[in-house]
Amino acid sequence: MDSNMIFNLVALGFIVWFFYSRFAGVKGLRNLSSEQFQEALTTDNHKHVLIDVREPGEVKQGYIPGAVNIPLSTMGRRLAEIPKDRPVYLYCRSGMRSKQAAKLLRKHGFNELSHLKGGIMSWNGKQTQ
Template sequence: MALLVPVGRQFVALVTAGQPSAPAYFAYDAVLNRKAHGLFDAAGAPRPLSVEEFTRRRTGGAIVLDTRSPQDFATGHLSGSVNVPADGRFAEQAGMVVSPEAEIVVVAPQDREEEIVTRLARIGFDTVGGYLREPETAFLALADDMRQASRLTADELRRLLDGDAPPLVLDVRNTAEREEGFIDGSLHLPLAELARRVDEIPVGRPVVVHCAGGHRSSIAASQLRHRGRTDVSDLLGGYGAWLARTAPADA
């Protein structure tokens, strides 16, 4: 019997089914790799910035990339910061939500600043202007510009969804993850696609972001706030916590 082999678009659809979306920086790196460019020089890497220098670059348009944990970020961060935790698939996820052309100033866990800069350089992001050496001290000087991030439990989200003005639930997991289950009525925009599809999110309505466990949702929620969305929360424990809450008691 002859084996039928799909061709063209059918073949591409078959082999990519369920695969996560490619981060936007892949295309940027593909172009960069065809050009002549110097090697990354760790000795000449960005330096620590004073509060005044940091503020000047931030005011000038630099993106604040806060690489602390979602918990530390939620407790207190600079307004407009984008949270991409250092522990995890940091470089890949940073490449999903930050433009490679943008100047970046880094807030990092103590003594991991140079590591963060190097990991960004490995994906072609060599526009880091510097980093805060002692962020906790700097935050005291910048207290008027500090914010907290809203994080909801599964029970709190359930109550909101049952209320008169339910929020929009935004699922930023990959397609294969969503196929295993999802919150009814949620909008699905994988994290890797969020930057280019953010206009699909209705304005004027609270948004609660979730992923599988609460890591990617902090990234996505911070990006939405960076883009001017003010009423954004993320779900503690992600879909796993939601599933545990809604599972039958005898399951």
């Protein structure tokens, strides 16, 4: 094997790992449709924490009422603001960042995690501007 072939294999391995880590499911994460997400938020008597993981500029375009904005970019520093003894519902624009947030929270001992599949783009409930 020449060095060019080895480099190509390593690069390919990195690309495969990158896509797998971004798109693979998160163990224990409930992927909820818009309807399921809305139903879950209304049936647990406000014992949950609803987190919008988008950046503040995105939130200005509209958010789900009752959501707290903790951007994914700051979540690692703000873990103490999230109670571990309550269900956590996450959403972002398309569902990718909320999955990453769930992965981070799972790693820090959060167990009851759900996210809005398709993000706020798939949301058909009420939004606040």
